[in-house]
């Protein structure tokens with residue numbers, strides 16, 4: 304019956320005739336508005352992600368505290384919204400500064416997830432880019448490239464690694480400036496659609512902001528990632544090995560501590576990433592060691608244990624021991 | 628009886644409905660993204676029914692997660708071509724399908740004079756029909772201007 308009625312009325316509108324009313328898009332009946340922090344966290348399941356971030360990442364206490372602060376702000380905002388207080392989207396663009404391998408990319412992915420759970424980004428994916436993805440090679444190339452990236456990041460988080468490369472003061476006609484301007488516009492006008500996180504070394508980021516005050520003023524949260532203590536690095540190593548079903552025996556643990564003490568002083572030390580690379584090489588040496596005895600039956604313990612010899616074969620031990 | 632009393636171009640989906648709002652366009656785009664389609668924006672001032680291929684406004688958009696990206700491109704197309712027809716096209720790249728899955732008009736000129744049908748009598752009782760757009764005689768770029 305209802306079909307007939309619908310068919311009988313014309314589907315077009317005559318010019319000048321009153322426009323037929325379009326049905327409002329159906330809205331899902333919302334759950335009762337939350338009244339407590341606990342209810343917001345439970346409804347959004349953001350609490351679980353925050354706890355997981357606490358557990359899965361070693362150290363980084365100041366970073367975790369800042370993320371909790373931001374999450375608290377957003378949760379309270381949700382409560383205020385539930386009682387009808389102003390609903391302007393807070394600015395969520397962030398800047399992560401820190402040395403290589405301090406977990407910036409990893410934390411950005413978690414943040415995307417948290418913002419998604421709390422409803423501040425619609426999809427919660429992370430698009431990680433560097434200058435080459437945004438800036439073109441010739442006139443007219445940059446805007447389409449930057450927009451292409453922005454379109455892919457809509458609904459999620461755009462993570463720009465080593466953002467200061469966008470700005471090259473030594474070349475006044477550098478196309479990076481064009482990318483920065485497009486970014487600024489979207490960061491300002493489409494806060495509901497996209498969160499931008501810039502990342503890079505502290506001093507160079509500072510210099511970048513000094514020459515791009517517009518960018519600084521659009522970033523609400525500056526989070527600094529400290530270098531890891533040797534103890535943190537050791538715990539990160541254990542976590543990484545555990546995930547791959549390896550372990551260090553006592554000798555290897557002592558050797559690895561010594562390894563870290565030496566490696567930290569060497570150039571190009573990249574915190575957790577150096578740990579990961581060192582462990583990858585130790586696994587290679589362990590495999591070679593087992594490979595050298597083709598007729599021996601290896602036990603589960605043999606197959607999963609990295610020994611002191613696997614660590615001490617590293618090039619790092621070839622140099623004289625650190626002075627002092 | 629008038630066959631199309633509003634004179635509106637009726638091509639693609641939803642063309643008998645009142646124009647979709649941006650929010651409604653967004654919902655359609657979300658639906659397509661959910662099915663893995665790649666959206667693209669196309670425009671023309673020659674909407675003759677046999678003109679299948681409209682001009683592309685930028686590349687088709689692969690790997691988008693959210694409708695906001697498509698709407699961004701649509702807004703910039705509207706700004707560039709305020710008097711043109713614009714449509715959104717969704718491409719289904721699934722092997723074996725590889726064709727357009729959705730297509731609908733998202734901008735029309737304010738005035739749509741429509742088409743005329745001319746009949747040409749041939750030998751015997753043959754009739755040849757030709758559809759001609761009322762704006763079609765003007766040069767490209769000058770059509771549908773107020």
Ligand SMILES: Nc1ncnc2c1ncn2[C@@H]1O[C@H](COP(=O)(O)OP(=O)(O)OP(=O)(O)O)[C@@H](O)[C@H]1O
Nearest residue numbers: 359360361402403404405406407408409539575576
């Ligand atoms: N706190 C941590 N606990 C466990 N693993 C960590 C931690 N921090 C970093 N890692 C691991 O170290 C590796 C490097 O981290 P990530 O890529 O996030 O560093 P980054 O700061 O983005 O480095 P870069 O500046 O060079 O891009 C990753 O494999 C990550 O899983």
Ligand SMILES: [Mg+2]
Nearest residue numbers: 407408409464
């Ligand atoms: Mg990184």
